[in-house]
Amino acid sequence: MGKPTVINNVETLAHTFTIFKYGAKRFYDLGVQYSRGSKLFSVSGDTPKPGIYELELGMSLADFVEEFGDGDTKAVQVGGASGFLVPRKRFSETAIGFQGKLVGISLPTGGSMMLFNSSRSMFNVLDNYLEFFREESCGQCTPCRVGCQQLLRGIKAVKRGEKNARYLDKLLRLTETMKLTAKCGLGQSVANSFSSIVENFREEMIY
Amino acid sequence: MTKKIKISINGFFVEVEPGTTILDAARQAGVIIPTLCYHKDLCIAGNCRVCVVEIAGQKRLSAACATPCEEEMEISTNSMNVLHSRKQIIELLLSEHNADCTSCFKNGSCELQKLASDYKILKQDFIRLVPFHNYTIDKFSPSIIKDDSKCIRCQRCVRTCAELQGVNALTVAHKGDRMKITTFFEKPINDVVCSTCGQCINHCPTGALVEKNYIEQVWDAIADKTKHVVVQTAPAVRIGLGEELGLSVGNRVTGKMVAALKRLGFDAVMDTDFTADLTIMEEGTELLTRLKSVLVDHDPTVKLPMATSCSPGWIKYIEHLFPDYLDHLSTCKSPQQMFGALAKTYYAKARNLDPETIVSVSVMPCTAKKFEASRPEMHASGYRDVDYVLTTRELAIMIKQAGIDFLKLEEIHFDRLMGESTGAGVIFGATGGVMEAALRTVYELVTGRDVPFENLDVIPVRGMDGVKEASLKIENPLKEWEFLDGVELKCAVAHGLVNAGKVMDSIRSGQSSYHFVEFMACPGGCLGGGGQPIPTSPEIRQKRAEAIYAEDAGMPLRKSHQNPEVIKIYKDFLDHPLSEKSHHLLHTHYTPRQRF
Numbered sequence: 169m170g171k172p173t174v175i176n177n178v179e180t181l182a183h184t185f186t187i188f189k190y191g192a193k194r195f196y197d198l199g200v201q202y203s204r205g206s207k208l209f210s211v212s213g214d215t216p217k218p219g220i221y222e223l224e225l226g227m228s229l230a231d232f233v234e235e236f237g238d239g240d241t242k243a244v245q246v247g248g249a250s251g252f253l254v255p256r257k258r259f260s261e262t263a264i265g266f267q268g269k270l271v272g273i274s275l276p277t278g279g280s281m282m283l284f285n286s287s288r289s290m291f292n293v294l295d296n297y298l299e300f301f302r303e304e305s306c307g308q309c310t311p312c313r314v315g316c317q318q319l320l321r322g323i324k325a326v327k328r329g330e331k332n333a334r335y336l337d338k339l340l341r342l343t344e345t346m347k348l349t350a351k352c353g354l355g356q357s358v359a360n361s362f363s364s365i366v367e368n369f370r371e372e373m374i375y
Numbered sequence: 376m377t378k379k380i381k382i383s384i385n386g387f388f389v390e391v392e393p394g395t396t397i398l399d400a401a402r403q404a405g406v407i408i409p410t411l412c413y414h415k416d417l418c419i420a421g422n423c424r425v426c427v428v429e430i431a432g433q434k435r436l437s438a439a440c441a442t443p444c445e446e447e448m449e450i451s452t453n454s455m456n457v458l459h460s461r462k463q464i465i466e467l468l469l470s471e472h473n474a475d476c477t478s479c480f481k482n483g484s485c486e487l488q489k490l491a492s493d494y495k496i497l498k499q500d501f502i503r504l505v506p507f508h509n510y511t512i513d514k515f516s517p518s519i520i521k522d523d524s525k526c527i528r529c530q531r532c533v534r535t536c537a538e539l540q541g542v543n544a545l546t547v548a549h550k551g552d553r554m555k556i557t558t559f560f561e562k563p564i565n566d567v568v569c570s571t572c573g574q575c576i577n578h579c580p581t582g583a584l585v586e587k588n589y590i591e592q593v594w595d596a597i598a599d600k601t602k603h604v605v606v607q608t609a610p611a612v613r614i615g616l617g618e619e620l621g622l623s624v625g626n627r628v629t630g631k632m633v634a635a636l637k638r639l640g641f642d643a644v645m646d647t648d649f650t651a652d653l654t655i656m657e658e659g660t661e662l663l664t665r666l667k668s669v670l671v672d673h674d675p676t677v678k679l680p681m682a683t684s685c686s687p688g689w690i691k692y693i694e695h696l697f698p699d700y701l702d703h704l705s706t707c708k709s710p711q712q713m714f715g716a717l718a719k720t721y722y723a724k725a726r727n728l729d730p731e732t733i734v735s736v737s738v739m740p741c742t743a744k745k746f747e748a749s750r751p752e753m754h755a756s757g758y759r760d761v762d763y764v765l766t767t768r769e770l771a772i773m774i775k776q777a778g779i780d781f782l783k784l785e786e787i788h789f790d791r792l793m794g795e796s797t798g799a800g801v802i803f804g805a806t807g808g809v810m811e812a813a814l815r816t817v818y819e820l821v822t823g824r825d826v827p828f829e830n831l832d833v834i835p836v837r838g839m840d841g842v843k844e845a846s847l848k849i850e851n852p853l854k855e856w857e858f859l860d861g862v863e864l865k866c867a868v869a870h871g872l873v874n875a876g877k878v879m880d881s882i883r884s885g886q887s888s889y890h891f892v893e894f895m896a897c898p899g900g901c902l903g904g905g906g907q908p909i910p911t912s913p914e915i916r917q918k919r920a921e922a923i924y925a926e927d928a929g930m931p932l933r934k935s936h937q938n939p940e941v942i943k944i945y946k947d948f949l950d951h952p953l954s955e956k957s958h959h960l961l962h963t964h965y966t967p968r969q970r971f
Binding site: 302303305306307308309311314315316331338341347348 | 420423435438460464467470500504507549552
């Protein structure tokens with residue numbers, strides 16, 4: 169009735185419970201400067217122990233892979249399909265938290281961590297994400313509706329050799345346009361996984 | 376006075392009223408930002424993203440149509456970010472659009488084509504998406520063709536159907552790559568609640584929604600030496616046609632239009648205004664008869680208010696949405712159908728022609744007229760009364776095809792017999808016009824005096840308010856109409872089906888005490904019809920209305936019952952209004968339809 173309404177997700181309410189039970193200090197002592205406390209993560213992919221885990225924020229991705237990897241981890245997708253793919257060479261410089269070095273704010277949104285080992289084709293991974301976006305786009309705004317279709321068909325065309333490798337640069341420019349002009353966060357965030365996968369695993373897109 | 380907001384656009388300072396969008400502010404400053412999903416008639420959607428601009432300090436670009444100006448905003452409409460993005464968005468739209476422009480009805484008048492032409496995107500290497508979709512063209516309606524392969528999902532049609540018309544025949548279905556504009560259960564347009572008003576066509580930026588055109592059939596008929604081709608032109612055509620042929624909005628081209636039709640090869644060029652006058656005679660008499668039945672005879676089967684029946688979009692709307700109120704409709708056919716029935720009877724007889732050889736063509740500001748002409752009951756002459764209906768736009772196309780230099784034509788008059796009209800017939804083209812024309816005649820019929828308004832201008836029913844009301848007290852009537860003495864005749868005028876719906880709701884709830892209501896399907900009446908030149912906007916409708924009233928003011932005769940050819944047809948052929956012959960040729964019945 170004209171009053172603002174607070175809407176909290178389950179995770180926030182669960183945190184409230186632990187903070188009340190163990191005190192604010194104990195929660196605050198966890199984590200790093202801007203990312204305090206712990207967080208639930210959904211760990212999946214090439215890992216011997218998939219599941220839901222509570223981890224301290226600020227943990228480096230190298231430590232994470234040490235804990236959950238199968239010894240052959242090639243890359244980790246942080247933050248689901250709208251998040252970023254981090255290749256092995258960047259594990260030690262990347263932290264999981266709101267202000268992580270590489271990927272920052274988008275990191276813990278859903279708490280999704282997906283591990284890929286060397287048996288995985290990053291082309292297939294991207295193909296899967298784009299199929300998801302093509303379907304999940306509501307279809308209202310042009311950059312997202314048509315952009316997602318072009319990205320998906322575009323990488324397939326490059327893979328089949330119907331478009332030359334430089335077409336990937338056009339698609340990268342397209343994700344930039346989507347980031348700048350899409351109406352909502354969905355279309356704006358397609359660029360994250362697309363550019364981090366294409367830039368780090370370009371040869372897998374082509375050959 | 377509210378304080379103005381100071382902003383800069385491309386480095387130039389501008390002051391605008393608070394609440395002004397960036398799009399409007401830019402236009403005020405002489406900067407045109409391209410748009411597609413934006414339309415002055417409709418709410419803001421902000422979904423095409425063609426109008427994006429860069430605002431200093433913001434990471435992302437903003438849609439100019441959907442962003443209000445804020446103090447000290449620094450806006451760039453042409454930065455490299457904007458240009459690159461805008462070009463890429465246009466290229467994306469072209470990649471999902473069936474850009475087979477040379478075979479498109481909208482070739483030359485398509486807003487997407489215009490953008491493509493302005494931005495000259497010469498290297499378009501996005502993958503063509505049209506072949507991956509299983510598009511079929513919906514051609515079942517006699518009025519509207521819907522081709523999804525040309526649709527850019529701007530949703531102007533959806534907003535038109537919902538906001539202007541309150542019909543909601545068109546809606547968005549599915550999402551992502553499958554998102555499309557469709558109907559209830561994806562049925563053909565002809566099988567759903569569609570009024571065939573054609574406002575969606577008038578608001579579509581591309582060729583996704585166009586009228587079913589009968590240009591080839593009309594050329595064939597003209598070329599056929601065994602056929603006598605008669606054409607009638609609606610009141611609103613003469614004030615819209617010029618827009619399609621290089622004249623500014625609001626130019627009246629009646630005489631040139633007649634000359635052009637003659638040059639196209641029509642055997643007789645006559646005027647729907649004549650049957651508009653005739654409609655007033657029939658409908659006015661029907662109103663008085665109804666008033667007597669209710670007020671004197673207390674006949675419960677006779678319904679008031681009586682609703683006008685000249686707008687076929689309105690007729691189809693009420694048949695779908697208020698099927699239990701069809702006995703409120705005047706039984707009069709629309710002027711087009713009256714003309715059609717008379718062309719193959721009265722005219723044929725007078726000119727000694729076999730009605731079989733007559734091809735009856737009408738030029739209308741309307742797409743619903745195409746549907747109306749195809750109704751099975753419209754065969755009163757023993758033949759299809761109106762064979763082909765052309766929109767104002769189609770006539771302009773024929774004039775261009777024939778190589779007629781329209782502006783150089785000498786003005787000529789309509790052919791005799793059914794070519795004479797009065798100012799009352801002319802104003803049928805504007806919202807409130809039928810009401811005004813009816814009041815001019817009915818009041819005089821009942822009292823023997825002119826309608827009590829200066830220069831016969833019934834101002835309360837004019838203008839662009841969605842619902843207008845007027846009342847007229849009848850005093851000292853002639854002896855025959857004594858029962859009306861002291862009766863306050865209450866009238867209402869609604870235009871745009873969303874307003875028609877409001878009035879119908881008030882009638883249904885028993886709150887209205889109207890005797891007579893004029894309903895027009897299209898905003899502004901016929902002058903804003905679905906078959907009128909594109910674009911149509913509030914300002915354009917206003918100018919067209921001014922042209923119509925100027926035409927009326929300039930006519931020597933301004934009351935339907937003064938029309939000498941109307942007097943003649945009653946003397947020679949019909950006897951009197953509501954005669955048996957009138958009933959057969961000029962009146963009709965209606966069909967309840969489903970609500971979806």
